[in-house]
Amino acid sequence: MSAAGSGGSADALLEVRDLEVEYPRGTGAVRVLDGVTLTISPGESVGVVGESGVGKTVLVRAILGLLDPPWRVVRGTVSYRGLNLLAQPEAALQQLRGKEIALTTHEPRKHLNPVATIGDQMARVVQAHRRASRTEARASAIELLRLVGIPDPELRLLAYPHELSGGMCQRVVIAMALAHSPKLLMGDEPTAGLDLTISLQILDLMRDLVRDFHSSLLLVSRDLGVVAHYCQRVAVMYAGQIVEVADVPTFFTGAIHPYSRRLLRAAAAATTDRRGTLSSVGSRAEQGRARCPYAPRCPLCLERCTREAPSLDPIAPAHWVRCFRHAEIAAGLQEVP
């Protein structure tokens, strides 16, 4: 971990620094986020990738201050435009949520009230951060629904969530997220569970809206294909840590970390007719020891990796890797099987 100033860099929109989050288990606790550091600049789209259980969703929830006990933020900061969100009272966070920072997830129906019409819910979102009459709120709602490509928005205002398809619900939630032109839009697997032809429409929509509103996007996904085409920078998470950060072209041509390489190979194998040629190593990561968390699965594991934990080090401009063997891998001296 670099000892850069704790005030946060002036040009970052969001800066997560050394964030540690625990969840109690038995007499101890599981460290779900283990020193996460991540910066997002204005106008930038960043993808966070990793398999299920690596802590991606917890990171998103921590940024929004949505982790209630027994979740515990042990240390670290989340600075939004220089303001440490972790030190803010709930009332201040409510002022930011939905207005400055908005979230869409893979469960749009959970964000919608099943017994209220789309129109009522959208009006409430509009009125949450702005003085608006019922008529004005309704007009904004119609405009927002039109923006996200919902046909006949006037009619849809009268519909209940169960009358809409999953793709339509996701559009409604995105419309709500955009109601106050947020500076930071976060998508937690926003297209998981949607059909392929629909998910592309949703991703295009998010990308266009982020561009038009000059917002930033934090896109959490298990799908490297999504990140390749909709983000400028990638952060790979494993066992609650960021193990590699790079811009998209660098990552997809020259990822270094053995876990990144494994993800890339699997993604390539999943979309072509080539065999995966993946060794079936144990998939349960063990935590809590002073060593690289990936060591039990890593084909390049050294004795040192089982004793010490590597730090996230810069290996090139804007390219950071958490691996003792990054130099050998980068120089091509070490093949990653």
Next chain:
Amino acid sequence: MTDVPVLTVEALVKHFPLGHGRAVKAVNSISFQIDRGEALALVGESGSGKTTVGRCVLRLIEPTSGAISFRGEDILAMAPEQFRQRRRHLQLVFQEPYDSLNPRMRIGRILDEPMMLAGRGAPTARFSRAHDLLDMVGLGRSFIDLYPHQLSGGEQQRVGIARAIATDPDLVVLDEPTSALDVSVRAEILDLLVDLQARLGFAYLFISHDLTAVRRVCQRVAVMYLGRIVETARTSDIFERPLHPYSRALLSSVLYPDPAREQARFLLTGEIPSPIDLPAGCPLYARCPWGRPACDLSVPPLEALLPDRHVACFRAREENGIGAC
């Protein structure tokens, strides 16, 4: 006997009545066959009816009309007991591996149950077969005493596959077997499915929303849309050149993990129509960039456009630049 297809489905229709004369028209007259040892993919998005077809084939639900024969025998005409006798040769792997395994049973017992029900051998023989099955799916014998919750998602799905092949089936229906799994595990399961089929020679009916998932496993693909098959082709042919606009849209929606790969976008607009009020004409008409008013008048039949390739589209010949056969 060897020329008899493993599975023949003819003019299968399944409508779920809603009352007041309305119905969800999930499957609307589809026909296909699977040869011995062949792997056929049934690909379509939600609401296309693919899962309903799979359920009809296993007689988990009764079709509204149509015929299904398994190894030349009409399974819809069979008495339940008679069908149960055949059921050991017709197995299923589910989408959610954990939900499909009894949480109170150890893996050994889970694998034993289908063999026991099929009346296969003495307990000791079945026990040793359970060990072999675990080896075959790459788990190793130590798993036999574990409970499902002690296994990862990928390991659970391997158990689901081992259970399906325990009774030497002729046909295994795979209902989205990899879509609940992480991408690295997905690739391993697909490899396993290919290896097992090569070794044991059974046929697959692989139901999936994801064309890329079936690519390595299946020799042939049938693409479904709104309860109809709109294109059938050899897998390599459809990836090289999809002829139906819906197949083409599906393939162009695949996001390859390569930012440099710019794809020609062939996008549909809007959403899949309701299977309750089916359009009178081509089911894709409202979303199709090739659509002409005539497409909305009648349903295009599935026709041979090229050798081994059937397409249900009035415009496919012209748009793909294919002359009359």
